Amino acid sequence: MAVLNHPHTGRHRLEKSHSTLHGNPWWTLLAVSIGVIMVGLDASVVAIANPHIATDLNASLSDLQWITDSYMLALAALLIFGGKLGDRFGRRRMFFIGVVGFAAASVAIGLVGSVAGVIAMRAVQGVFGALLMPSTLAIIRSTFPAEKLNAAVGIWGAATGVSIAAGPIVGGLLVEHVNWESVFYINAPIGAAALLIGALAIQESRSGGAHRMDVAGIAALSGGLSLIVYSLIKAPEWGWLASQTLGLLLAGALALVIFVLVEQRAAEPLLPMRLFANRAVSIGTAVVIINFFALFGTLFFMTLYLQNVQGMSPVEAGLRTLPLSGALMVTAPLSGALTQRFGPRPAMTGGLAAVAGALLLLTRLTIDSDYGALWPAFVLLGAGIGLVLTASSDAIVGNAPVDDAGVAGGLQSTAVQLGGVLGTTILGSVLSSRVGSSLNGELTDAGVPAQVASQAEAAKELIAQGLSPAQLPNAPTMPAALADALTTGSHNAFMAGLETSVLVAAVAAAIGAVLAVFTPRGATGEAQAVEKD
Numbered sequence: 001m002a003v004l005n006h007p008h009t010g011r012h013r014l015e016k017s018h019s020t021l022h023g024n025p026w027w028t029l030l031a032v033s034i035g036v037i038m039v040g041l042d043a044s045v046v047a048i049a050n051p052h053i054a055t056d057l058n059a060s061l062s063d064l065q066w067i068t069d070s071y072m073l074a075l076a077a078l079l080i081f082g083g084k085l086g087d088r089f090g091r092r093r094m095f096f097i098g099v100v101g102f103a104a105a106s107v108a109i110g111l112v113g114s115v116a117g118v119i120a121m122r123a124v125q126g127v128f129g130a131l132l133m134p135s136t137l138a139i140i141r142s143t144f145p146a147e148k149l150n151a152a153v154g155i156w157g158a159a160t161g162v163s164i165a166a167g168p169i170v171g172g173l174l175v176e177h178v179n180w181e182s183v184f185y186i187n188a189p190i191g192a193a194a195l196l197i198g199a200l201a202i203q204e205s206r207s208g209g210a211h212r213m214d215v216a217g218i219a220a221l222s223g224g225l226s227l228i229v230y231s232l233i234k235a236p237e238w239g240w241l242a243s244q245t246l247g248l249l250l251a252g253a254l255a256l257v258i259f260v261l262v263e264q265r266a267a268e269p270l271l272p273m274r275l276f277a278n279r280a281v282s283i284g285t286a287v288v289i290i291n292f293f294a295l296f297g298t299l300f301f302m303t304l305y306l307q308n309v310q311g312m313s314p315v316e317a318g319l320r321t322l323p324l325s326g327a328l329m330v331t332a333p334l335s336g337a338l339t340q341r342f343g344p345r346p347a348m349t350g351g352l353a354a355v356a357g358a359l360l361l362l363t364r365l366t367i368d369s370d371y372g373a374l375w376p377a378f379v380l381l382g383a384g385i386g387l388v389l390t391a392s393s394d395a396i397v398g399n400a401p402v403d404d405a406g407v408a409g410g411l412q413s414t415a416v417q418l419g420g421v422l423g424t425t426i427l428g429s430v431l432s433s434r435v436g437s438s439l440n441g442e443l444t445d446a447g448v449p450a451q452v453a454s455q456a457e458a459a460k461e462l463i464a465q466g467l468s469p470a471q472l473p474n475a476p477t478m479p480a481a482l483a484d485a486l487t488t489g490s491h492n493a494f495m496a497g498l499e500t501s502v503l504v505a506a507v508a509a510a511i512g513a514v515l516a517v518f519t520p521r522g523a524t525g526e527a528q529a530v531e532k533d
Helices: 009-021 025-057 061-089 091-112 115-143 146-177 187-201 215-238 243-265 273-277 279-309 314-320 322-342 344-362 375-397 402-445 450-463 480-516
Strands: none
Touching: 025 061, 025 091, 025 115, 025 146, 025 187, 025 279, 025 314, 061 091, 061 115, 061 215, 061 279, 061 402, 061 450, 091 115, 091 187, 115 146, 115 375, 115 402, 146 279, 146 314, 146 322, 146 375, 215 243, 215 402, 243 273, 273 279, 273 402, 279 314, 279 344, 279 375, 279 402, 279 480, 322 344, 322 375, 344 375, 344 480, 375 402, 402 450, 402 480, 450 480
């Protein structure tokens, strides 16, 4: 009775409820998974919105590449730094700062109203994502015991994979029924949920000892990646062997060499080179890059194909990716169980082999392909991506020392974004170059007069998006037969570029599958081969 009449009973019950959640591994996992969903969604949701952003803001193909790449480039350049900040100042704190900043930048993207503004705010999104992402894996590593780490990483991997795969579906619904800006506004309520649950559940963690920021390493890494990406995006316009292209590529490569040299000499490097002494970590990093090179590059131009070539609505195009999402949802957690039993090698090798097979199937697409030619490839692609996602994450994070958990999380996330940047940049530029080289021939073969075909080459940027000059609202009046021939030739040129790009991605995935064979057997779950200097 005394307890019932106690004036602070309500407060005690609240404190008891809070203590039940605080430090609870599974509620912690839920909070960080919601944060991961927000970042993963924005990596792919923009793909379905790209055609509408291009129309609304008069964006070129290179603009669309930058809208995708500015986000992923900022993530790739700063994720390891974000992991170091979490290790030093607290992973819970960096997670919260990242969630708030990411949500605010997302709202700003919808309000800015210009291509340059969207690109700039996408980069800001990436900066805050770089604080958020590495903290998620580090928080999981510090919260779960070793025997449950594989299962936790499997769920984290499923959240990452499903959010990336669900992006086109969510984006299709929002673009068609609201507007393209809404694909960014949705991050505000998602971020609020992550903050609410995280505030109740996540315990603060950090690595011991004092830390110094590796400014020289940060500058060399971000500068090198930026120069390489910029040169690859401009290569179709300048020429692949042009002095500007080769000069920037060389400068970017030199900056990355300087980064490695700086890291080898720094007292507290941004990315400790000792991590790569562990073969599981180094191969796992390469496999992640190749895996997401294939995924993001494929999503980038497949959404252009579905909407601009086949004329689907955003929802119809998004729904066509459901087999990819479904397969990924099944195989990402399954990969965690397989990795716990057999190590990461079987899942990584088999997954990348499946990705290569899926991409080879996509080389057979034509302008008029029905859905039966598409969904088996998407199922195989989703299954392969899911298998690789969790196994490679475990190979990296599970084999790094606990004190380097934030850096290892940053390394894994950097590899994801770097793969995405390279996939969008290289494959998009390959597509654009192939369109430019084949356009005149495809147009004349379709019946377009030589003079008109030459004039149409000025529109190759639009044609590289799967559009035809005859289909534009401001297109000049022309005979129906000429308009049909112009559309057929333009679409055939796009399909030639698509085939070449997919083939390049398939070769990369096959090389990755061979590389994964050399992963040490059973290298999982514990930092067993890397010792701190």
